[in-house]
Amino acid sequence: MPNNENARPLTIYLARDGVRLEDLVNPSSTTTSHNLAIGSGVEATLMIQVPVPKPPDWSDFFEGYVQRQAFGENSSTSAAMLAQVNGRYFALTFGNGRFLLQSENFEDRFGLKVALNCIGEGTVRSIDKHSLDHLLRHTREQASRGATTGEFGFDIEQDLLKAVTGKPKNARYGERITGSDSLHVAVPVSIDGLPEILTELGDLFQDTAYRRYFPWIDQIAEVSDPKVEVQLQDILVGRLRQRSLDNIWMAVPELIDWERVRGFRFVSRKRTAEYHDVDLRRFIDSAGGPGITSEALKQQRMRCIKHDGQTLREWSAYKCLYAEMEDQGETFVLSGGRWYRVKTDFVRETDSAYDQIPDYDGGFPEFADDDEETYLARVAGLDRKRFALMDQKFIYHGGGHSKVEFCDLLTVERDICHVKQYGQASVLSHLFAQGVVSGELFLMDEDFRRKVNEKLPSSHTIRRVKGRPDAGSFRVVFAIITDRPGPLRLPFFSRLNIKHAVRRLQAYGFQVAKSKIEVDKIFSKTGKFRPRSERKASKKAAVSAPEPEASIGA
Numbered sequence: 001m002p003n004n005e006n007a008r009p010l011t012i013y014l015a016r017d018g019v020r021l022e023d024l025v026n027p028s029s030t031t032t033s034h035n036l037a038i039g040s041g042v043e044a045t046l047m048i049q050v051p052v053p054k055p056p057d058w059s060d061f062f063e064g065y066v067q068r069q070a071f072g073e074n075s076s077t078s079a080a081m082l083a084q085v086n087g088r089y090f091a092l093t094f095g096n097g098r099f100l101l102q103s104e105n106f107e108d109r110f111g112l113k114v115a116l117n118c119i120g121e122g123t124v125r126s127i128d129k130h131s132l133d134h135l136l137r138h139t140r141e142q143a144s145r146g147a148t149t150g151e152f153g154f155d156i157e158q159d160l161l162k163a164v165t166g167k168p169k170n171a172r173y174g175e176r177i178t179g180s181d182s183l184h185v186a187v188p189v190s191i192d193g194l195p196e197i198l199t200e201l202g203d204l205f206q207d208t209a210y211r212r213y214f215p216w217i218d219q220i221a222e223v224s225d226p227k228v229e230v231q232l233q234d235i236l237v238g239r240l241r242q243r244s245l246d247n248i249w250m251a252v253p254e255l256i257d258w259e260r261v262r263g264f265r266f267v268s269r270k271r272t273a274e275y276h277d278v279d280l281r282r283f284i285d286s287a288g289g290p291g292i293t294s295e296a297l298k299q300q301r302m303r304c305i306k307h308d309g310q311t312l313r314e315w316s317a318y319k320c321l322y323a324e325m326e327d328q329g330e331t332f333v334l335s336g337g338r339w340y341r342v343k344t345d346f347v348r349e350t351d352s353a354y355d356q357i358p359d360y361d362g363g364f365p366e367f368a369d370d371d372e373e374t375y376l377a378r379v380a381g382l383d384r385k386r387f388a389l390m391d392q393k394f395i396y397h398g399g400g401h402s403k404v405e406f407c408d409l410l411t412v413e414r415d416i417c418h419v420k421q422y423g424q425a426s427v428l429s430h431l432f433a434q435g436v437v438s439g440e441l442f443l444m445d446e447d448f449r450r451k452v453n454e455k456l457p458s459s460h461t462i463r464r465v466k467g468r469p470d471a472g473s474f475r476v477v478f479a480i481i482t483d484r485p486g487p488l489r490l491p492f493f494s495r496l497n498i499k500h501a502v503r504r505l506q507a508y509g510f511q512v513a514k515s516k517i518e519v520d521k522i523f524s525k526t527g528k529f530r531p532r533s534e535r536k537a538s539k540k541a542a543v544s545a546p547e548p549e550a551s552i553g554a
Helices: 057-062 110-118 191-206 215-219 226-241 280-287 294-299 344-355 372-382 425-444 446-455 492-508 521-526
Strands: 008-014 031-038 042-049 078-085 088-094 119-131 138-147 159-168 177-179 183-187 220-222 248-250 261-266 301-306 311-316 321-327 330-335 338-342 387-389 394-396 403-405 409-411 415-421 475-482 511-518
Touching: 008 110, 008 191, 031 191, 042 191, 078 191, 088 191, 110 119, 110 159, 110 177, 110 183, 110 191, 138 159, 215 220, 226 248, 226 294, 226 321, 226 330, 226 338, 248 280, 261 280, 294 311, 321 492, 330 344, 330 492, 338 344, 344 492, 372 387, 372 409, 372 415, 394 446, 403 425, 415 425, 425 446, 425 475, 425 492, 475 492, 492 511
Parallel strands: 415 475, 475 511
Antiparallel strands: 008 088, 008 183, 031 042, 042 078, 078 088, 119 138, 119 159, 159 177, 177 183, 220 338, 248 321, 261 301, 301 311, 321 330, 330 338, 387 409, 394 403, 409 415
16 A cells, blocks of 8 residues: 555445445436546446536525525535455445445445454544434534543443544554444555555454454344345334334434424325424325335335425435344344344343342222323322322423423332333333433432422422432332233333333432333223323313322431
8 A cells, every 4th residue: 555645535335245236326317437447457437426516505595686696506526436356346435426325235334343443442532323222312422532432421232333433553544534334534545556455444344353342342233144134024014014013113314414404205106295203104104004015115215305395315214214023032123224133142131130120019000091191190089198190290400491200100108100101112211211310310409309399299298308318218110001911021122221220220229110000901902092192182181189198208
């Protein structure tokens, strides 16, 4: 590799093994093709998309006031060079050349693995992570100096590392290297020297040395067997057709600038409706449920629309799907268009921690109500001495418009009960987060405890607001309403989320328990059993209960 040239920034992708050249680039009438012979007899193909000059998108705002010609015209050339080295195709993109590629035919962690093999564990400068909880958070964090992933607050059990930037140990790869699906590196190289560096990068992709510093990277691994992937796709398609949507939903698959987003469109021959957010049921309606196939999911597009009506980003519907499912005793996750197998040991450890959470011995009445709000009010009214209703009694705390629900029900035995219906998995994630946040505030913040008291009936007020309460005298209860037979069973990532919540609460000294609230069998067959987010706008009036004469000490 030449050392006497200026470092040239390169963006490099690696095609999946066995993919044909013609399947790597999106066909376009505005793209020209050029054959190149680069070093050591390697043949390459350069695809150039001819730019179309046009005024900037925002110029129409001034229509009628300023001639559009006054703004000039913008244009940018996009290009992608494809070269086969040692039997594998590499793509180098220039400008907006990434949009020329068929992204699903490229390795999704090529750059990440190469970068991790190049940088040291303590020289990380930035990470992008995708939380595998049910909020699907996309987060980027930067450090002012080289750091470890632990210093970024990376949760090795819940976060999927999507991108990393750091300083390479070998100076031949420059001062900084960034890896995600693609690799971004600045190296002194000419076009004839590309085969040499591409060979090195291909070897680094196959190397597993990164596991020395980042052993948890493969705790959740991509499914690489095409037969298993097809089998999982068939199961997914069957469930979508049947509208059996437990633990399946849609989400934007990457970080976007929401300030630029007007809405989303499912591109359909029948109609192209626009929605404020992505919704799985609407997508199934748009796609025609019985006609859904794995190929249709990959071909049908979802567009993110800017305020001027132009497309900001576009993905396949398949890439926007998120699913958890079990098959033949293994747990799989679909995220960003890729299937991941969760390591058996990891599942076993999570299940063990979940099984060790005590079952609540206090008991709750059966559910036979339109929604959980009505249920909670009814429970409080049935046993006025035991329960205090706290549902919807928001505590404004922390400045601005921040509001917290202390709990849904508080018992005279000091059980802080958080209740949710078993529905979309994101509901359960919110439940566990609510328990942790309210528990921390209750223990640490005297002002918060005072505000809690203001919401409680005199029968349940906390006598000693000043001074830290004895956390061990309180029990945080996560109660889930479900008509599923047998013991309370949650999806894998819900089990992982409750494990983390329980660990934090127990570290503060709280007792913790889980509870299954049974659904009345007759009601289960005839009633409208649905999450709060789907209930009707009209609500039953909350049941008001007189205050008995008792008090809780803290």
